[in-house]
Amino acid sequence: MTRPIRVEINHSALRHNYSQSRKQTSGRRALAVIKADAYGHGSLGCAQALADMADGFALLNIEEAIALREAGIQQDMVLLEGPFDRAEVEAMAAYRIGGAIHSPHQIAWLQEGSLPAPVEVWLKVNSGMNRLGFRPEQVAATLASLQSLPQVRTSTIMTHFATADDARGVAAQWQAFAPVAQASGLAVSAANSAAVFRHPHTHGDVVRPGITLYGCSPFAECLGAALGLQTTMTLSADLIAIQQLQAGDTVGYGLNFRAEQAMRIGIVACGYADGYPRIAPSGTPVQVAGQRSTTVGRVSMDMLAIDLSHLPAADIGSRVELWGPHVAIEEVAAAAGTIGYELMCAIAPRVPRRLI
Secondary structure, eight states: OOSSEEEEEOHHHHHHHHHHHHHTTTTOEEEEEOHHHHHTTOHHHHHHHHTTTOSEEEESOHHHHHHHHHTTOOSEEEETTOOSSHHHHHHHHHHTOEEEEOSHHHHHHHHSSOOSSOEEEEEEBOSSSOSSSBOGGGHHHHHHHHHTOTTEEEEEEEOOOSSTTSTTOSHHHHHHHHHHHHHHTSEEEOOOHHHHHHOGGGOOSEEOOOGGGGTOOSSTTSOGGGGTOOOOEEEEEEEEEEEEEOTTOEESGGGOEEOSSOEEEEEESOOGGGTOOTTOOTTOEEEETTEEEEEESOOOSSOEEEEOTTOTTOOTTOEEEEESSSSOHHHHHHHHTSOHHHHHHTOOTTSOEEEO
16 A cells, blocks of 8 residues: 555553553552554554553453454453343353443343353442443342352452543542442452542552553643653654645635645645544644644545645655654644544554554
């Protein structure tokens, strides 16, 4: 493929970020969250990169987990939404994959027939986010039901925080969850990336760092570098054309950018079909020829434009960093009104990936 665009994945940075996240927890077990194909970084490659250091992995679907097992990954694995049907319960048992139990219908699947081996489950508590889980007043009866099943090993009680990343914190949810967690006698898992760095009283026995593994801050007010994290993903593309504008000339679809004076712009081989956010406005940061610049006009399907007025050295073939070590993904996300998670996960399959 000759189209000059690429995503570079840095596994050394990933390992550093796992260590930096785990360091906050005073030795608690840390499951590396590699759902959504490791936030666009490649779940198998990331699992292999962390295989000698991670305590386990948290994923979303059974297919990803089985693929890791068949590739030789031996660490504990947990499906964060648990099984989606009875057949997946059997697969969990066969492949030694744990999973969250958050609803009565999943318990019914556990009660059906026999299993090829005992299955590990994590009891999910709805502490106030109201997505998945049993309410605190349901926990005792639910746990008793699970513990009555000889083919089931209930190892952990878990919850998930809605506002660990902002000023509201976790107090209300922790107040709902902590008493039932303590009464259960199970290992406790509650801390996501934000709680790992900001709410140490929630660390329990097992933490679940996600976004911080990939060098991105969970907090709107700071970048990953401020947390000691390193960039794991770089999206870059080359200049494929240059245009000389006169005052009054417009750029791109909708003609929503108009040059106030003569300027030089470059056309970059990256667009929203590659995963760059179409909603990113003029002024979104980039780096080219070792200097910062900004986008100009509306992002197209396969191209975007950038300002080269102050960059005489930039020419056809010059590399443009859309996000990476010099343009933090959090900056691009903020300009586009979204979060770094979405940008990472949105990279299209057509963009070549390589390790650096």
